[in-house]
Amino acid sequence: MGYPNGLVSQGKQPLFSFGVITDVQYADIPDGRSFLGVPRYYRNSIRVLQKAVQNWNNHQNLIFSINLGDIVDGYCPKDQSLDAVKKVVKEFDNFNGPVYHMIGNHCLYNLPRSKLLPLLSFPNVDCAYFDFSPIPEYRFVVLDGYDISAIGWPQDHPHTIEALNFLNEKNPNSDKNSPNGLMDLERRFLKFNGGVGKEQLKWLDKTLQDATNSNQKVIVCCHVPLDPGATSKEALLWNCDEVMDVIHRYDCVKVCLGGHDHKGGHSVDSCGVHHRVLEAALECPPGTDAFGYIDVYEDRLSLIGTDRMASCEMVFNR
Numbered sequence: 001m002g003y004p005n006g007l008v009s010q011g012k013q014p015l016f017s018f019g020v021i022t023d024v025q026y027a028d029i030p031d032g033r034s035f036l037g038v039p040r041y042y043r044n045s046i047r048v049l050q051k052a053v054q055n056w057n058n059h060q061n062l063i064f065s066i067n068l069g070d071i072v073d074g075y076c077p078k079d080q081s082l083d084a085v086k087k088v089v090k091e092f093d094n095f096n097g098p099v100y101h102m103i104g105n106h107c108l109y110n111l112p113r114s115k116l117l118p119l120l121s122f123p124n125v126d127c128a129y130f131d132f133s134p135i136p137e138y139r140f141v142v143l144d145g146y147d148i149s150a151i152g153w154p155q156d157h158p159h160t161i162e163a164l165n166f167l168n169e170k171n172p173n174s175d176k177n178s179p180n181g182l183m184d185l186e187r188r189f190l191k192f193n194g195g196v197g198k199e200q201l202k203w204l205d206k207t208l209q210d211a212t213n214s215n216q217k218v219i220v221c222c223h224v225p226l227d228p229g230a231t232s233k234e235a236l237l238w239n240c241d242e243v244m245d246v247i248h249r250y251d252c253v254k255v256c257l258g259g260h261d262h263k264g265g266h267s268v269d270s271c272g273v274h275h276r277v278l279e280a281a282l283e284c285p286p287g288t289d290a291f292g293y294i295d296v297y298e299d300r301l302s303l304i305g306t307d308r309m310a311s312c313e314m315v316f317n318r
């Protein structure tokens with residue numbers, strides 16, 4: 001059987017399947033461009049989401065969907081932020097199943113965490129990282145890539161202060177979103193990125209130990225990518241090295257999914273873990289789409305992408 005975007009089914013039934021989309025970055029404003037000049041279609045992006053939900057529902061066998069973050073764009077007029085987030089959430093709610101969201105920098109430009117987490121139905125409204133297990137053999141670990149961040153926390157919050165100190169130490173530019181002069185992987189030390197804090201790292205370690213004890217395979221999800229092979233250096237998590245050190249201690253993690261770097265990417269790291277950064281809905285010119293679903297097997301994930309989201313076979317290496 002043939003799929004869109006070139007995959008060929010291997011005949012076996014998946015254990016389960018789920019929908020994916022990222023970087024909708026909706027705003028009711030005219031089309032624009034990224035800082036680097038890439039076109040952005042702020043109004044069309046909600047149409048891409050509507051098409052995704054329709055497609056997921058038509059599939060009939062997707063047991064949940066994942067939104068990898070950045071639901072509303074930073075250029076959304078601030079007096080419209082709440083309505084814009086509610087409007088996008090309403091579209092996700094048309095999906096016939098649970099939707100797991102994560103927060104991105106653009107979400108945090110619009111609303112503080114205290115407002116976002118309840119609106120996005122996080123399992124615990126005080127914490128943006130969590131895990132869930134759709135079937136006993138698999139566990140999903142959702143990381144908060146803006147745990148240590150200069151955006152989203154109150155100005156006097158310890159995590160804001162830690163982030164500002166970190167940026168001042170690592171990035172000498174007065175514009176902390178500018179990578180000018182930063183070399184190679186240091187180009188990730190930008191204000192629109194963030195890091196995973198110590199408590200969350202401990203939680204990640206404990207959760208992966210628990211998954212190992214339960215003989216579960218793990219998919220890690222984070223808005224901010226974790227491997228330089230799958231993303232521009234400017235879009236990497238500040239402490240991707242620390243997070244990957246924890247992940248590599250365990251054999252259970254098979255795939256990491258990300259958003260944030262709109263062009264998308266795929267790599268296999270030195271320990272055989274797949275990293276798939278998904279293509280953004282925001283950059284779809286009208287008439288095009290970027291969403292997909294993932295078939296989960298015992299030995300691989302198969303991403304079936306639509307249009308600008310490339311299909312991808314991720315066979316487990318360990």
Ligand SMILES: Nc1ccn([C@@H]2O[C@H](COP(=O)(O)OP(=O)(O)OC[C@H](O)CO)[C@@H](O)[C@H]2O)c(=O)n1
Pocket residue numbers: 034035036105106175177178179180190192232234235260261262
């Ligand atoms: N002062 C700046 C600001 C940004 N850049 C570079 O521009 C790229 C991304 O900026 P932008 O499009 O505004 O960021 P988004 O959060 O909307 O999107 C995230 C990107 O997709 C992550 O790649 C980036 O390359 C910056 O370094 C800059 O040079 N100077």
